[in-house]
Amino acid sequence: MTIDIIAARLRGTPGAGPQAARVQFMAWLMAVPEGESAAHAAGQALSRLGPVDEESDALRTLAECLEQTQRQGDVAPARRRRARAVN
16 A cells, blocks of 8 residues: 555545554554564655645644654565564
């Protein structure tokens, strides 16, 4: 799922708030291809998302989640390993 699709969903859903953005962010994070850095993917997604200052709370929350992932570095592979171990 691309960030463009997620942003369109959040823009098109009246009343979408920060919780909806976090759920969409987690879906995006789990879709990052194996072996690709989540931090790098978050940076690319942020550049595609563009400025969200005038946007809804949901889009600002999505941008904050992406920025945090970009700062933290690569977390996706560890989360996938834990998810596979549980399932």
